[in-house]
Amino acid sequence: MTPPTVRRKSSLVLLYASIILFFCCVPNLGYAHFRLYIAEIPITLSLGSLKLKLTNTLRQQIQVHLNNILQSQSFAQQNTTYLNTYQATIIEELKKANIPLDFSYLALQKLNLDPNNLESQAGFWSFRAEFARQELNLKVTKEIDERLNVITATQSAIKYIQKNQLLFKNWAISLVGLQLGIKNTTEYVKDFYKDTQLYYGVQQLEINESSHDKIKEFIIYKLAFEEINKNNPHNIKTRLIKYEKGANKTLGDIANETRMSIDELKECNKWLKQPKVPNDKTYPVLLPIKEDELIEEIKKQDDWSNQQQNNNNTGNVIHNTTNNTTTNKSIFDNVTVVDPSGEHQTIGQDNAVTVNMQTIKVEERTAPKIHTVKSGDNLYQIARKYSIKLDELKTWNGLSSDAIYPGQTLVVSNIDVSNTNYIKHTVSRGETLSGIARNYSITISELYQWNHLTSDFIREGQILNIFVSAQTYKTAEGKHLFFEKHKQRQSKVKLMKNGK
Numbered sequence: 001m002t003p004p005t006v007r008r009k010s011s012l013v014l015l016y017a018s019i020i021l022f023f024c025c026v027p028n029l030g031y032a033h034f035r036l037y038i039a040e041i042p043i044t045l046s047l048g049s050l051k052l053k054l055t056n057t058l059r060q061q062i063q064v065h066l067n068n069i070l071q072s073q074s075f076a077q078q079n080t081t082y083l084n085t086y087q088a089t090i091i092e093e094l095k096k097a098n099i100p101l102d103f104s105y106l107a108l109q110k111l112n113l114d115p116n117n118l119e120s121q122a123g124f125w126s127f128r129a130e131f132a133r134q135e136l137n138l139k140v141t142k143e144i145d146e147r148l149n150v151i152t153a154t155q156s157a158i159k160y161i162q163k164n165q166l167l168f169k170n171w172a173i174s175l176v177g178l179q180l181g182i183k184n185t186t187e188y189v190k191d192f193y194k195d196t197q198l199y200y201g202v203q204q205l206e207i208n209e210s211s212h213d214k215i216k217e218f219i220i221y222k223l224a225f226e227e228i229n230k231n232n233p234h235n236i237k238t239r240l241i242k243y244e245k246g247a248n249k250t251l252g253d254i255a256n257e258t259r260m261s262i263d264e265l266k267e268c269n270k271w272l273k274q275p276k277v278p279n280d281k282t283y284p285v286l287l288p289i290k291e292d293e294l295i296e297e298i299k300k301q302d303d304w305s306n307q308q309q310n311n312n313n314t315g316n317v318i319h320n321t322t323n324n325t326t327t328n329k330s331i332f333d334n335v336t337v338v339d340p341s342g343e344h345q346t347i348g349q350d351n352a353v354t355v356n357m358q359t360i361k362v363e364e365r366t367a368p369k370i371h372t373v374k375s376g377d378n379l380y381q382i383a384r385k386y387s388i389k390l391d392e393l394k395t396w397n398g399l400s401s402d403a404i405y406p407g408q409t410l411v412v413s414n415i416d417v418s419n420t421n422y423i424k425h426t427v428s429r430g431e432t433l434s435g436i437a438r439n440y441s442i443t444i445s446e447l448y449q450w451n452h453l454t455s456d457f458i459r460e461g462q463i464l465n466i467f468v469s470a471q472t473y474k475t476a477e478g479k480h481l482f483f484e485k486h487k488q489r490q491s492k493v494k495l496m497k498n499g500k
Helices: 004-024 056-070 073-096 103-108 129-134 150-168 171-180 182-193 213-231 251-258 262-268 291-314 379-385 390-396 433-439 444-451 481-497
Strands: 044-047 050-054 204-207 238-243 285-290 335-338 344-347 370-372 409-411 422-426 463-466
Touching: 044 171, 050 056, 050 171, 050 213, 056 073, 056 213, 073 103, 073 150, 073 213, 073 238, 103 150, 103 171, 103 213, 150 171, 150 182, 150 238, 171 182, 171 213, 204 213, 251 262, 251 285, 262 285, 379 390, 390 409, 433 444, 444 463
Parallel strands: 050 204
Antiparallel strands: 044 050, 238 285, 335 344, 335 422, 370 409, 422 463
């Protein structure tokens, strides 16, 4: 019988060999050669609130194998592309669920977006087909493979991580649970830790040669990906925007509608294996937007507004020479201002009324109360605590059942707009919560709270409440800078529409 020590060493050799083999087989994409090296593996690593303490023997083994794979040109090239394209989107989903952001590295481990065998591990988070169907309720067929949709797969992964965390109260064990399933992980912790006090709710966990391979593999990828990000700080990141009106449309139809490249859409939507998006449920089609394109577009609008203001001050008129007004659309189109009297003043349209800058008074923004769920809480107790109805609590938070979990945030008061000026923003095609938040200098979290949102899904024509801070937008002369900027942008749009 093979001694346990020999079996553990053999297991480690196979683990590291498989990682090296994987990266050596990734095709060369023609990027510049990376020479990455980690001089020393840290003694402790953080995974959320959990500290992972590595033994010296394990650190030495990890350092040798980690630096071997870091020397692989194909490893650096391929994973630089993956990190730039997908990590920001994954992190955005993790933030909303209060999941440690380091889990984004787990999502990109051994990423395979072109699986030869449908039943093998594939896609983001490397789910097996059977596990994805049975445990995560993801659709995995020859026509649709939701494991390859970064948002859908990540949202499903988050729900399963939360289930594991409730059961094990240990992020490292929850990481294992996501890959093995709750049943197998329960058997593992019983066999390996013997006593629940050694892992349940602990602040520090020792990781040694005998620890689960999934944890050691995660550490290798985490350190490797961090090294790549550190050595490529200026790479352009991609933001993936959800388009949820694609039912019965081809990617070509969506490309024409959104004026995007069909090749870019295909690259980010490999989950769609058939010509048209199905209509049995909502499938988010991902639209790739480079951060530098967003920044450049905002800069163009601001440069035009400043130039328009300067020429207005000198009596000059700006003549626009282009007839393409698509990329110069005002961010304030279809915005309605609501004052305490109840009168609605619509701006951003051809028949927009002039706002009297001297009479507008904007109060400080207000938001509903938020309750963070603690262990032992239930919806009935929370409703009683805040003197609200149970049905209201569930409606405000989009709850379809009474299930809640520790750390979850719940809206526990409605928005009172009776005595507060606020803005009603009508969502336009292609808009996202992050873009709207940036335009109004607010946070995505505030948009969630003010509008009782439970996901980042917004639809064209949807009305969003925006509470504007007087401190942010009031000028020294007592005028409201928000409306001043709007007037500048509207002048630009009208000039362009008139072809002047």
